[in-house]
Amino acid sequence: MGGLSVDSNYFANLCPEKIPVVCLMGPTATGKTDAAAQCFDAFPCEIISVDSSLVYRDMDIGTAKPDTEFLKKYPHHLVDVRHPNDTYSVADFFHDCTSTIAEISNKGKVPVLAGGTMFYFSALEKGLNELPQADPALRARLDEDAKKYGWQKLHSKLSDLDPENAKRIDPNDAQRIQRALEIVMLSGKTLAQHNESGRKPLSNPLIKMALTFSDRSVLHKRIEKRFDIMLDKGLEREVSSLLSNGVDPDATSMRMIGYRQMLEYLAEKSTYDQMRLKGIAATRQLAKRQLTWLRNQSNQIWWIDEGLESVNFQSLTRFVENYFH
Numbered sequence: 001m002g003g004l005s006v007d008s009n010y011f012a013n014l015c016p017e018k019i020p021v022v023c024l025m026g027p028t029a030t031g032k033t034d035a036a037a038q039c040f041d042a043f044p045c046e047i048i049s050v051d052s053s054l055v056y057r058d059m060d061i062g063t064a065k066p067d068t069e070f071l072k073k074y075p076h077h078l079v080d081v082r083h084p085n086d087t088y089s090v091a092d093f094f095h096d097c098t099s100t101i102a103e104i105s106n107k108g109k110v111p112v113l114a115g116g117t118m119f120y121f122s123a124l125e126k127g128l129n130e131l132p133q134a135d136p137a138l139r140a141r142l143d144e145d146a147k148k149y150g151w152q153k154l155h156s157k158l159s160d161l162d163p164e165n166a167k168r169i170d171p172n173d174a175q176r177i178q179r180a181l182e183i184v185m186l187s188g189k190t191l192a193q194h195n196e197s198g199r200k201p202l203s204n205p206l207i208k209m210a211l212t213f214s215d216r217s218v219l220h221k222r223i224e225k226r227f228d229i230m231l232d233k234g235l236e237r238e239v240s241s242l243l244s245n246g247v248d249p250d251a252t253s254m255r256m257i258g259y260r261q262m263l264e265y266l267a268e269k270s271t272y273d274q275m276r277l278k279g280i281a282a283t284r285q286l287a288k289r290q291l292t293w294l295r296n297q298s299n300q301i302w303w304i305d306e307g308l309e310s311v312n313f314q315s316l317t318r319f320v321e322n323y324f325h
Contacts, residue, residue, distance in 0.1 A: 012108035026211035027287035050115030
C-alpha cells in the first residue's frame with residue numbers, strides 16, 4: 001500500500017456504521033472491476049461484487065468473470081456462491097451484502113461495491129421489501145406459459161395485475177417478468193403495496209460513483225469487442241459443458257445474456273452470426289437500461305471517460321479518498 005493518503009488506522013477509530021461504502025456503478029464494459037482493484041491497492045478496503053451473474057459457479061466466460069489469478073490478488077465477496085441451478089434473489093443479495101459490509105466495516109476497512117446490477121444497489125440505498133419467496137410450482141407454470149405464449153404476453157398479464165411495476169420492466173426481460181408475476185400472484189399485493197414496509201436501508205454513508213463514456217459509440221464498440229472475446233475464449237464450450245453437467249437450460253442463470261443466445265444456437269434455432277448479433281444487441285440494451293437507471297438516481301458522482309480507456313483509475317481513487325477526510 002505504498003503512497004497511501006489514508007492509513008490503515010484511519011477507519012479503525014470510526015464507528016463501523018460511519019465508515020463510507022464506495023459504490024462503483026455504471027453500464028457494462030466500463031472498467032468497474034479494474035477501478036475496484038485499484039481502490040484495493042490505494043486504501044484499506046475489501047471488494048464486494050454487485051453483479052447477479054458472478055454469483056454462479058462455472059459460469060465464467062459468459063459473465064466476464066475475473067480470472068482466478070486476478071481474484072486471488074483482488075478477492076471479491078459474493079462471487080461463486082451459487083450453483084447455476086439455484087436462484088439468487090435480491091433478498092439473498094441484501095442479506096449477504098449487508099452482513100459482509102458489517103464484517104468489513106468492523107475490521108476498520110472500506111467496503112468497495114462494484115458491479116452493474118442496479119436493483120441490488122437500489123435495495124441497499126432504499127431498503128428492501130418483504131417479498132414472498134420463490135415458488136417452484138408457480139415458476140414452472142409461468143415458464144410453461146412463456147413457452148406457449150411468449151414473455152411479452154406474460155408482460156401484458158403483469159400490466160393487468162401490477163401496471164406500475166410493469167412499466168419499469170422490459171417486455172423481453174424474462175427473469176424480472178417472472179419474479180414480478182410471482183410476487184403479485186403469491187401475495188395478492190402490488191410491488192408498491194409491498195414498498196410500504198420492508199427492511200431498512202444501509203445506514204453507512206454511500207459514495208456513489210457512476211462510470212461511463214461521453215460517446216455512446218465507444219461503449220458500443222467495447223461491448224462488441226467483449227462479446228467477441230467471450231466467443232473466442234469458448235462460450236460455446238462453456239454452455240455445452242454446463243448442460244452436460246446437469247444444468248437446467250430453463251434455469252434463471254441460463255437466461256443471462258450470452259447464455260440464452262448460445263442455447264438458441266446450440267438448439268439450432270439461430271445461426272452463429274445471428275447468435276452473435278443477438279448477444280451484442282441484448283448487451284447494448286442492458287447498458288441502455290443501466291444508464292437510464294443511473295440518470296434517475298440522485299447524489300451520484302459522474303465519472304466520465306477519465307481512465308476508462310487506459311484502465312488507469314489513480315485519479316478516481318484519489319478523488320474517493322478525499323471524501324474520507
